[in-house]
Amino acid sequence: MTKEEIITKDKDIHAFLEVFDGSTALTTSGPLSGKTIAIKDNILFEGHKVSAGSKILENFTAPYDATVIKKLKEAGAVIIGRTNCDEFAMGSSTENSAYGVTKNPHDLERVAGGSSGGSAAAVASGMADLALGSDTGGSIRQPAALCGVVGLKPTYGRVSRYGLIAMASSFDQIGPFGKSVSDVEAVYNVIKGEDPMDSTTQEFPISNFQFSKKIGIPKNFVESEGVSEEVKKNFAEAIEKFKSLGYEIKEIDLPNIQYSLPVYYIIMPAEASSNLARFDGVKYGLHKDGENIIDDYFQTRGEGFGLEVRRRIILGTYVLSSGYYDEYYGKAVEARRLITRELRNLFTEVDLMLTPTTPSPAWKIGEKSKNPLEMYLEDIFTVHANISGCPAISLPSGFAGKLPLGIELTADLGREDNLFTAGKEFLNEPY
Numbered sequence: 001m002t003k004e005e006i007i008t009k010d011k012d013i014h015a016f017l018e019v020f021d022g023s024t025a026l027t028t029s030g031p032l033s034g035k036t037i038a039i040k041d042n043i044l045f046e047g048h049k050v051s052a053g054s055k056i057l058e059n060f061t062a063p064y065d066a067t068v069i070k071k072l073k074e075a076g077a078v079i080i081g082r083t084n085c086d087e088f089a090m091g092s093s094t095e096n097s098a099y100g101v102t103k104n105p106h107d108l109e110r111v112a113g114g115s116s117g118g119s120a121a122a123v124a125s126g127m128a129d130l131a132l133g134s135d136t137g138g139s140i141r142q143p144a145a146l147c148g149v150v151g152l153k154p155t156y157g158r159v160s161r162y163g164l165i166a167m168a169s170s171f172d173q174i175g176p177f178g179k180s181v182s183d184v185e186a187v188y189n190v191i192k193g194e195d196p197m198d199s200t201t202q203e204f205p206i207s208n209f210q211f212s213k214k215i216g217i218p219k220n221f222v223e224s225e226g227v228s229e230e231v232k233k234n235f236a237e238a239i240e241k242f243k244s245l246g247y248e249i250k251e252i253d254l255p256n257i258q259y260s261l262p263v264y265y266i267i268m269p270a271e272a273s274s275n276l277a278r279f280d281g282v283k284y285g286l287h288k289d290g291e292n293i294i295d296d297y298f299q300t301r302g303e304g305f306g307l308e309v310r311r312r313i314i315l316g317t318y319v320l321s322s323g324y325y326d327e328y329y330g331k332a333v334e335a336r337r338l339i340t341r342e343l344r345n346l347f348t349e350v351d352l353m354l355t356p357t358t359p360s361p362a363w364k365i366g367e368k369s370k371n372p373l374e375m376y377l378e379d380i381f382t383v384h385a386n387i388s389g390c391p392a393i394s395l396p397s398g399f400a401g402k403l404p405l406g407i408e409l410t411a412d413l414g415r416e417d418n419l420f421t422a423g424k425e426f427l428n429e430p431y
Contacts, residue, residue: 001036006080006127014102015112015121017041018049019081030076031186037072038128040119041082042089043174044163045069052165053087053097053115056279056286056304066163067198068132068174068191075190080128083118087306088276089134089167091115092142092378095369096308103365104147106402110362113143116177120147123177130187131177136167137264138357138382140175141394145357145406148396150184150423151177153382155413156389157202159188160195168271171264171386181395181423182431188416204414209348211418215242215409216252216350224258226377228360230400235356238397238407238426242354245425250350256338257384263339264383265376266319266332273316279304311372340388347390347412352422355381357394357406385410393419395426 001009003019010016016038027033039045042052044062046069051057065073072079086096094102094117102117104110105125112121116133120143123131133140135153144151152175159174166172176187194201222235239249281287281300288299305313319328346353359380368375385392392410399405407426411418424431 001127009125009127012103012108013105013121013125014100015083015118015125015127016081017051017084017099017118020048020079024073024077024079026073027076030074032072032130032190033076035077035129036080037077037187038081038083038119038122038131039069039079040085040116040131040133042085042134042165043068043132044165045079045082048082050082050165052089053085053099054304054306054309055098056281056300058098058286060285064163067160067195069163071191077130083116083122083131085118086115087309088165088272089115089136089139090272090308090312092138092375093369094118094143095365096306098306101365104362106148106404107362110364110403111146113146113362115139117143119177120144120149120151123147123149123179129178130183132174133177134164135173135175135386136171137268137386138379140177141357141382141392141406141408142378144177144394146362146404148404149177149179150181150396151175151394152184152188152416152419153385153392154188154192154416155204155391156386157200158192158204158391158414158416160193160198160201162195162197166275168268169275170271171268173386181393181420181427181429184393185420206414206417211351211421213247214250214350214352215247216250216346216353218254218257218353218355219251221254221257222355224380226359226380227356230361231356231359231405234398234400234405235407239354241426247422252346252350252353254342254346256335256342259335260339260384260387261376261380263332263335264379264387266328267336269312269316270320270329271316273313273320276309276313308372336387339384343384343388343390343410344412347415351411351418353410355408355410357381357408361400361403361405381408389413391416391419393423395423
């Protein structure tokens with residue numbers, strides 16, 4: 001698809017903030033040779049604009065390539081544009097972008113999910129073969145489910161974050177979107193690996209635990225309040241399909257996983273408030289003159305940051321403040337350890353955990369944007385993977401009418417291979 005064709009098709013969807021000119025590939029013989037790939041607007045691509053969906057970084061030009069961008073170029077991929085996203089990756093619908101809403105290609109009155117909604121919509125609509133997003137609490141898997149594509153959140157530390165504009169550093173992870181598990185696996189194999197520019201990256205040697213086709217189902221968690229009937233029915237059908245493929249399904253009890261969402265929404269804003277302190281209008285980005293230097297900060301950040309970003313900065317600053325740190329942040333960190341230990345223990349008994357990806361199909365634009373708590377509940381099935389660092393993948397699993405639905409598989413640290421094996425079997429792909 002040419003640049004002009006993409007721009008024409010994207011008028012209705014608004015998946016892209018910018019479509020690039022020319023080829024970026026450094027080779028014609030790499031593993032991604034000839035594949036077009038879109039990148040989320042929080043990943044640095046030297047010489048190109050990057051705004052993280054925010055007015056505070058409007059017209060900022062990336063001074064260097066993110067590590068994943070270098071690897072994509074070397075693999076022969078053609079980077080075709082930057083995609084729309086919730087501002088600083090804060091959101092579940094791409095309604096928080098300062099540059100307009102991305103619409104779901106399956107129904108233009110509905111959201112594409114978020115925060116990587118533009119990347120998911122670009123792949124779902126056929127404007128890009130592949131895309132990169134970032135996943136802090138479900139921001140790859142959730143839009144993948146709502147748009148009917150495959151989305152992978154790799155193990156934390158498996159893919160370099162160098163050149164990713166940080167939101168919550170202990171949760172953020174770059175990952176791929178594709179139409180198939182095989183495509184997603186191909187991108188993952190290119191972008192993974194240790195990087196001296198990111199001290200959190202590491203290799204994960206494969207354990208002696210062999211793939212035994214055992215899947216755990218946290219039934220009480222899946223059947224919790226707020227999960228739509230369409231999602232429950234689709235999930236039951238997915239379980240039956242795995243059974244028909246020879247998988248053993250085991251009901252499991254994870255008493256602490258129910259606390260994943262509140263734990264996430266304490267630790268994530270705390271880290272975000274710290275990370276976003278660097279955007280002060282002094283060194284780069286938007287700058288507004290106030291009556292003095294303090295007023296400069298107030299004017300710049302007040303105009304440059306959107307409502308959701310300001311909400312999370314305020315919340316994060318509050319839980320880190322004197323008198324509340326131990327009561328909120330300290331307890332959340334302890335709970336994070338419990339949830340992580342619970343999941344790691346689970347994977348000594350089963351290979352994978354299966355849940356829906358989202359509690360509902362895509363909702364109408366504007367339907368939940370005035371109720372932050374209702375929007376945050378959309379992350380209920382995804383945040384555990386970011387809290388624990390475990391890899392997880394969303395697979396298309398059917399439709400509710402014309403709206404796509406997805407299921408999510410979670411594996412132990414470094415066991416993306418189990419996700420790919422099960423995912424290919426579920427989608428009837430060769431492997």
